[in-house]
Amino acid sequence: MITFRSASTRAVNAGRAIAECVEAALGAPPAPCDVLVVHAGMGHDFAALSAAAQALLPGARIFVGSCAGVVGRERVSETLQDVAVMAITGADELATAHVTGVTGETAEARCRDLAQALVDQQPALSQIFLMAPGIDIAADRCVAGIEAVVGPEVTIFGATTGDNMRGNRCRQAIDGTVHETAAFAVGFADPTLRAATTATHGFAPAGPPMTITRAAANAILELDGAPAWEHYTQRLALPPSATCADTLPLGALAVVPPRGAGPAADDGLLLRTVTQRGPGGGMRATAALPPGTVLQLTRRDEDQIFAAVDHHIRALQAEIGDGEVVAVFHADCAARGRSLFHRVLKDELMARLQHPLSTAGRVPPWLGTYGFGEFIPVGGRNAFQNYTTALAALVRAV
Numbered sequence: 001m002i003t004f005r006s007a008s009t010r011a012v013n014a015g016r017a018i019a020e021c022v023e024a025a026l027g028a029p030p031a032p033c034d035v036l037v038v039h040a041g042m043g044h045d046f047a048a049l050s051a052a053a054q055a056l057l058p059g060a061r062i063f064v065g066s067c068a069g070v071v072g073r074e075r076v077s078e079t080l081q082d083v084a085v086m087a088i089t090g091a092d093e094l095a096t097a098h099v100t101g102v103t104g105e106t107a108e109a110r111c112r113d114l115a116q117a118l119v120d121q122q123p124a125l126s127q128i129f130l131m132a133p134g135i136d137i138a139a140d141r142c143v144a145g146i147e148a149v150v151g152p153e154v155t156i157f158g159a160t161t162g163d164n165m166r167g168n169r170c171r172q173a174i175d176g177t178v179h180e181t182a183a184f185a186v187g188f189a190d191p192t193l194r195a196a197t198t199a200t201h202g203f204a205p206a207g208p209p210m211t212i213t214r215a216a217a218n219a220i221l222e223l224d225g226a227p228a229w230e231h232y233t234q235r236l237a238l239p240p241s242a243t244c245a246d247t248l249p250l251g252a253l254a255v256v257p258p259r260g261a262g263p264a265a266d267d268g269l270l271l272r273t274v275t276q277r278g279p280g281g282g283m284r285a286t287a288a289l290p291p292g293t294v295l296q297l298t299r300r301d302e303d304q305i306f307a308a309v310d311h312h313i314r315a316l317q318a319e320i321g322d323g324e325v326v327a328v329f330h331a332d333c334a335a336r337g338r339s340l341f342h343r344v345l346k347d348e349l350m351a352r353l354q355h356p357l358s359t360a361g362r363v364p365p366w367l368g369t370y371g372f373g374e375f376i377p378v379g380g381r382n383a384f385q386n387y388t389t390a391l392a393a394l395v396r397a398v
Helices: 014-026 046-056 107-121 139-150 228-235 302-320 347-357
Strands: 003-010 035-041 061-067 082-089 094-099 127-132 155-160 172-174 177-179 183-188 193-200 203-205 210-216 219-223 253-255 270-272 274-277 283-285 294-300 324-333 338-340 343-345 366-371 373-375 389-396
Touching: 003 014, 003 324, 014 035, 014 046, 014 082, 035 046, 035 366, 046 061, 046 172, 046 177, 061 094, 061 183, 061 366, 082 366, 094 107, 107 127, 107 139, 107 183, 127 139, 127 389, 139 155, 139 373, 155 193, 155 324, 155 366, 155 389, 172 183, 193 302, 210 228, 219 228, 228 283, 302 347, 302 389, 324 347, 324 373, 347 389, 373 389
Parallel strands: 035 061, 127 155, 324 366
Antiparallel strands: 003 082, 035 082, 061 172, 094 183, 127 183, 155 373, 172 177, 193 389, 203 294, 210 219, 210 294, 219 283, 253 270, 253 294, 274 283, 324 389, 338 343
């Protein structure tokens, strides 16, 4: 039977941060652990984080992903020194794997290899936790690659790695080696576990649509016949010299799928973000968007964000039913929250998520990240979205 323990901290020193989290999650000396998943802010040395974890847990696989902040059972925090961990035990029902060289062009093939490595260890997988790179990525093709091996019945949840909302580089540290284009996954084959999931965004359409007129993989080269970056920034009332960091908070692009084409959260919109300015006036999105795709800018609606969270958490509670929530894997977007005097406050939003899933006031093991995108089933199908709050609650019958 798989067990989960979590902890989070805000410590500047990498060794101290890992030591605090491992002791809080597993005690001192630490209890056995097979996998340690770490989310960490960009202010940390990722090789040092990985080395510190390996020293304390020499038999465990160590996976570290970069982010713009963390959510743990103790706090929500968005500093450069945040660290959160999930310690997972149960080697007989776990599978772990990683691949490198995951880009917009290679995502599907590399994630097919990733899934095959998991299945070779555990043929009867029921859930997969996935972390993929967040800058140059066709994350929808990651889902397609995994499903080509395991089928659509296996629940995929997780995130893409992020940075401090600059869109410069993301990091993944795997067993001590630091990468920028690696993906890692943990597969669960515990027959007593099931996943209850939800995703919500709370963004509303704004302005007339745009059509992709030239594209390649996840690169958008032209919008409405014009160079994509210039057209996009013009629609945002920004100069062409703007950076991705300027566009990320307000440049959410919605894809309205053709009828029957795929899942979408809330009101039928699939949200995408632009993570990189490309050469020749192009830009890179987080999914493969072919020519003819209609995009629409959206605006962040704070009232809708909070109303949608309340609605979706009630639906999640109904799906959980009488089961025990043994772990929550949480992927979120840093552009969500209630603004006050130009500061985004997340505490109220997190309380609305965590309190309903708590038992006797105690939050279950919880690992949350502010990354560049979210893997989560929507409408009963595995999917990838941006600008969402995505929760995967692993539930055991009681």
